[in-house]
Structures are given as structure tokens and as C-alpha cells.
Amino acid sequence: MMDRKTENSEYLEQASSPSAEAWEMFKRNHAAMAGLVILFVITIGSIFGPLIYPTDPFDMVWAPFSPPGEEGYLFGTDYLGRDLLAMVIHGARVSLVIGLSAAIVSIFIGVTIGALAGFYRGYIEEILMRVTEFFQVLPTLLFSMVIVALFGASLTMITIAIGIVSWTAVARITRSEFLRIRELEYVMASRASGVSNTKLMFGIILPNALPPIIVQSALMVGSAILFEAGLSFLGLTDPNVVSWGQIIGSNRQYILDASYTVTIPGIAIFVTVLAISLVGDGLNDALNPKLRAR
Amino acid sequence: MKTFGLIVNRLVYAFVLLFAVLVLNFTLMHMAPGDVADTISQSMGGADEELLIEIRKDYGLDQPYYQQLVTYIGKVLRFDLGHSFFFNEPVSKLVLERVPATLLLVITAQILALLLGVVLGVYSARKPNGILSHFVTLFALFGYSAPVFWTGILLLIAFSLQIPLFPVAGMRDVTIEGNFWVHAIDVMKHMVLPVLTLASIFLALYSRLARATMIETLGTDFVRTARAKGLPERQVVYKHALRNSLSPVVTLAGLQFSAVVSGAVLVEAVFSWPGLGTLAFQSIIARDTPTILGILFFSALVVIIGNLLTDLALRFVDPRVGASK
Numbered sequence A: 001m002m003d004r005k006t007e008n009s010e011y012l013e014q015a016s017s018p019s020a021e022a023w024e025m026f027k028r029n030h031a032a033m034a035g036l037v038i039l040f041v042i043t044i045g046s047i048f049g050p051l052i053y054p055t056d057p058f059d060m061v062w063a064p065f066s067p068p069g070e071e072g073y074l075f076g077t078d079y080l081g082r083d084l085l086a087m088v089i090h091g092a093r094v095s096l097v098i099g100l101s102a103a104i105v106s107i108f109i110g111v112t113i114g115a116l117a118g119f120y121r122g123y124i125e126e127i128l129m130r131v132t133e134f135f136q137v138l139p140t141l142l143f144s145m146v147i148v149a150l151f152g153a154s155l156t157m158i159t160i161a162i163g164i165v166s167w168t169a170v171a172r173i174t175r176s177e178f179l180r181i182r183e184l185e186y187v188m189a190s191r192a193s194g195v196s197n198t199k200l201m202f203g204i205i206l207p208n209a210l211p212p213i214i215v216q217s218a219l220m221v222g223s224a225i226l227f228e229a230g231l232s233f234l235g236l237t238d239p240n241v242v243s244w245g246q247i248i249g250s251n252r253q254y255i256l257d258a259s260y261t262v263t264i265p266g267i268a269i270f271v272t273v274l275a276i277s278l279v280g281d282g283l284n285d286a287l288n289p290k291l292r293a294r
Numbered sequence B: 001m002k003t004f005g006l007i008v009n010r011l012v013y014a015f016v017l018l019f020a021v022l023v024l025n026f027t028l029m030h031m032a033p034g035d036v037a038d039t040i041s042q043s044m045g046g047a048d049e050e051l052l053i054e055i056r057k058d059y060g061l062d063q064p065y066y067q068q069l070v071t072y073i074g075k076v077l078r079f080d081l082g083h084s085f086f087f088n089e090p091v092s093k094l095v096l097e098r099v100p101a102t103l104l105l106v107i108t109a110q111i112l113a114l115l116l117g118v119v120l121g122v123y124s125a126r127k128p129n130g131i132l133s134h135f136v137t138l139f140a141l142f143g144y145s146a147p148v149f150w151t152g153i154l155l156l157i158a159f160s161l162q163i164p165l166f167p168v169a170g171m172r173d174v175t176i177e178g179n180f181w182v183h184a185i186d187v188m189k190h191m192v193l194p195v196l197t198l199a200s201i202f203l204a205l206y207s208r209l210a211r212a213t214m215i216e217t218l219g220t221d222f223v224r225t226a227r228a229k230g231l232p233e234r235q236v237v238y239k240h241a242l243r244n245s246l247s248p249v250v251t252l253a254g255l256q257f258s259a260v261v262s263g264a265v266l267v268e269a270v271f272s273w274p275g276l277g278t279l280a281f282q283s284i285i286a287r288d289t290p291t292i293l294g295i296l297f298f299s300a301l302v303v304i305i306g307n308l309l310t311d312l313a314l315r316f317v318d319p320r321v322g323a324s325k
Helices: A002-014 A018-027 A030-052 A084-120 A122-137 A140-151 A155-165 A168-181 A185-192 A197-233 A244-254 A260-287 B002-031 B036-043 B049-058 B065-077 B091-126 B131-145 B148-162 B180-218 B221-228 B233-255 B257-271 B276-285 B289-317
Strands: none
Touching: A018 A030, A018 A260, A030 A084, A030 A260, A084 A122, A084 A155, A084 A168, A084 A197, A084 A244, A084 A260, A122 A168, A122 B002, A122 B289, A140 A155, A140 A197, A140 B002, A140 B257, A140 B276, A140 B289, A155 A197, A168 A197, A185 A197, A197 A244, A197 A260, A197 B148, A197 B257, A244 A260, A244 B148, A260 B131, A260 B148, B002 B065, B002 B289, B036 B049, B091 B131, B091 B180, B091 B233, B091 B257, B091 B276, B091 B289, B131 B180, B148 B180, B148 B257, B180 B233, B180 B257, B221 B233, B233 B257, B233 B289, B257 B276, B257 B289, B276 B289
């Protein structure tokens, strides 16, 4: 008991800033650290993988459906005889890039709408929250399918289509944080000293509202990756790039002969999203002051 | 009387939402490159400029945006969602035929996920460090991280191809003859895998929340009072604590309705379930815009009805909701 106390007070002395404290807390969460390491490996793999393993994912290198490990192809070949390992490595880029950029788009929309609603209140809040509810009613996947089908399946369009339907949770969280923080004394003080509304919103309130937004953003990257996988599974993807969902979609007719062509890319999606959600959970614990006090 | 007023209120709101979906639908279609005239001329193998102008005139495409919008909404109010060029049938007929299959899948999966989720949540909350509790945590992580179509394919490989317990695809076996019950059992057999797949994501979500709220409720004063009165543990857990933990889970389930419909699209694609999702998939490949927009409209309707039902269920589960108003 005594040991723990001294250990705690030492740690409190060492940790100087809130972010350092959160990092200390995060490091003690083994699952979250494991997630972070896995994510790091996948990111490095997607950046440097194609240099180390230069096989073109579109090249037909061998006979179709050569099982994993045989003929020198670690993951085997798909229905067109393409190297599955090369496809999975190249697919990582698309999944990660779209996941990240779609999350950024939706965080940008969500934070803007939530901040305006929570800060100005009144009829602005009323209108913006009705818009948010409207987007909650739209079946997200169908709506982005429509956007991609109407405006073309380029990576940019897919990113926009995902971002435009996934911002509602961020908007709600940002709004409720703004509603809470705008009444706090230091905000009142800044307001009284004549700080402009824009400065108040984005310079003073937003930094203090960040912790729950960061947690939600982390989880959002995961769901954007799942979303992209779903779209490309259905064939709504740029035909000039390989993505994990698209490998599953194009091989699924052949699961009887070659189930590995579906299971392997699926494991890639699963592990990536799992790592992201572990990191998200860890961030949630580390950034939640109630838990930190324990 | 109060409930009646509420229903009217919610219905009006539902209509406003549907109207907004229509406007959005039409605007998207208007903004997209290419129009009906292009599609028709393509299917005819090309047409000259004069014919294109004539087609546009026939379909009212030469009129300004707002006028076309009014015409469109007027048509929808008369249940005319346009004509599908690909299936060569009215869109409303095409879509309405598919709605029951999707509703069956979505509602069964939601109810299953809610019931099982609450049961798992309650059991694991009673022993927060037990095996079941860890299982719920792990299962929740799996449900959140696995792409639903992949889960579906894995179940298909395991329980239709390796161990042939369930049919591979579709909703019914057309060769089967017999009375209503024979058909009902046949449909149920076809339903097992799609419903399990779709429920798996939401089961994870609900059990995790049910576990958290139940742990919180079990620590409150009124539960301690109930125990101190000497009530049997069963009654304390299921009558006192459970009722007070249900409403957050039901609220979450209501918010998830649009996600369930989205999930259904993917699950239907995996199991060739003859619902809106499969239709959407086919019409997107065929670039059949009127059908796609009709599906979007009807699936928004499904979500709105789902939300309405959740609202009413919430009042039933927790009488405090709306009592203060």
C-alpha cells in the first residue's frame, strides 16, 4: 500500500504537463500499447512494403488459386493468378489513406457544426442539430453508395462520400462539450476582456474540448476503414487501385475452391481496425480525468 | 391522450425528414453528370442532338431546377418514383417488393441483438471479473473490428460449405411444396446465418453498454435498499436493477437503426438475400439512378419508422421518459 503511494507521488512529480500525464497513463495500458505497435508496423509496412516486395499486384504471376506457401507465394494467388501478398501490401495503403483522410473530413465537418451549435445556441443550434438528425436518419452506406455511383468511383470521391456521412457523432460530442465549457469562468473572463468570438471558439474553448473529440476521432479512423472496405467489397472502388475490401469482393465467388483469398485480406482489415480500437480505448482511459484520479 | 399527441408530433417530424430526403435525392440526381436522356440514348446505341432535345422535353428536363423538383415531389406523393430502365418496371413496385425481406432481416437482427446483448450484459455485470465478463469484452472488440461482410462469408464457409447445416443463399427454396408452416420453417432456415451475421455487430455494442450500465445500477442506493429489505437476488437484479439499466441500451439501439440498415445492405449482398440491399447492389452496377434513389428514400423510411418504434418502446420501458413534459 505504502509502495503504491510513493510510486504515485513520484510519478506525479515527474509528469509535468497534462499530455505527459496522459502518455504515462496510456503506456500502462498493455492492450493499447500493443495496438499502437501493431498500427506502427502496418503503417511502416504500407509505406515501405512495396519497395521491399516489388511484385505488381496487377501482374498475373502464376496459375490461379495456388494455395498459400506453395510455389513461393506466401499468401497464394487469387482467381486471376495474381500474388495475394502483393495485393494485401498495396491494399494497406488505400485502406489507411482513405481511413485517415475520411476521418479528417468528418472531424472537420463535425467540429465546425458542433462548435457553432454549442457556441451560438438559439436558432443556429436548432437548425444545425436538425441537420445532424437528418444525417443520422440517412442510411449511411446507401447514401455513400449513391454519391459514389453518381459522381464516379475515384479515391477522392470515396473519401468525401465516407466523410460526409460519418460526422454526426463528432458534432454531437463537440456541441455538448462546448455547451459545458462556454459557461466556465475562464471563458467568461476571456469574453469580458473582449476576445473575438472566433478566438473564443477555436482558441479557448476548442483546446479544452479536445480529449473526447480525440477519442472519437481515433475510433472514426477505424470505422472509415471498415466503411471503405464495405464500399469496395460491393465494387464501388477505383478500379486502378487494390484495396482489401475489393480483394474480398472479387474473390468471394470462389470461396469453395480458395477460401484463403477471402480470409487473408479480411484478417488484415480485422487486425488493423482492432489495433485502432485498442488505441482508442487506451486514449479514452488516458484522457478521461475521472479515471485518471483513481 | 399525451401519447397520441406525441405520436402526431413525431409523425409530422417524420414527414419533414422524408421531405428533406426527397429534396436531397433530387438535388443529387440533378447535380450528377449525365441525365435520363443520356441513359436512354446509350441504351439505344446513340442518338443525335435533336433526339436528345426531344427526350429532354418529354421528361421535362428542359425546365428550371425548382420546377422539376416540384414535379418530382408531386409524383412521389402519388407513389410514382419513376421508371427503372434496367428492370423495366416502376421503381415503386420494384422497391416495395423488396421492403418486407429487408424489414424481416433488420428487425429480427435488432431484436436478437438487444435480447441477447442485455442477457449477456446482465450476467457479466453480476460477475465483473468472471469468464463471461471477459468474453463479453473480447466479443465486443471482435464485433466492432470485423467487417460484417467478412463475418458473413466466414459463417457461410463454416456452416454452409464445410458443415452443410444451412442453405447458401436466398430467402426460400422454390422447389419446396407444402402448407404455410413448411414455408415458414424454410424461410427461418435461410434466415439463421444472415441474422446472426447482422446481429453480431450490434450484439457486441449492446452487451458492452448493458454491462456498463448494469454495473453502475447495481452499485446504487436503491439496489442496496432492495437487498436490505431481504428481496431475493433474482428480483433485485431483474425487477429493480434491470428496468433502470434498460433505457440507455434501447436509446442506443434506436440510434443504431441507420447503421443496421447499412449493415443489412452488405449482409444481403453476401447471402443474396432478396431485399433492398441486393436491389441497390444490382441497380448501382447497372447505373439505374431512379431505382437507387427510390431505395434511398425507402430505407430512410425504414430508419424513421424504426426510430419511432424505439421512441415508443422507450416510454414503455422507462415511464420517466416524457413524464416531465
